[in-house]
Amino acid sequence: MNVNFNKRDPLYEQVVRHFKEEIAAGTLAPGQEVPSRRELANQLKINPNTAQRAYKKMEEQGLISTKSNSPSKITEDQTVLGAIQTELLEEAIFSFISAIRPIRVPLDKVIGLIKKTYASGEVSEKGE
Incomplete structure (x- = not known):
């Protein structure tokens, strides 16, 4: 571990x-x-x-x-197991929205970019 x-x-x-x-x-x-x-x-x-x-x-x-x-x-x-994934997803979404809200990108553009990036699998950490 x-x-x-x-x-x-x-x-x-x-x-x-x-x-x-x-x-x-x-x-x-x-x-x-x-x-x-x-x-x-x-x-x-x-x-x-x-x-x-x-x-x-x-x-x-x-x-x-x-x-x-x-x-x-x-x-x-199963209730606890499902809640774990939801909790982690909500934390990530909150962090993401907090980071992008100041640049005032339209929601449809954000969603489109998320779909494109998620489908491509090309996600990496900046600075690595």
Whole structure:
């Protein structure tokens, strides 16, 4: 497991987001076991308390479940799984709209360019 941490957001929130992205992408499947908190801390080179906090947050959100001494597993709740993808999409759209709104591009032009770019698959990060 590899996470590129930024310096703005708390580490445990970045771990939770990483899990959400992996679930939405299908890399982590419903019912799949996840590493123990200690294993995750070792893999990501983070404090075990940070891993514990991330797992607690994911349990509160219903992303993972832990039964007694069994390993934690990705939820199989389809409502939660669908909400993850919607949440990530809404965050991306909000960020996108916030970035382009100041240049006052007509909505139909924005939608047309999105459709064209999405269909072409030619999306890359600027500056890479």
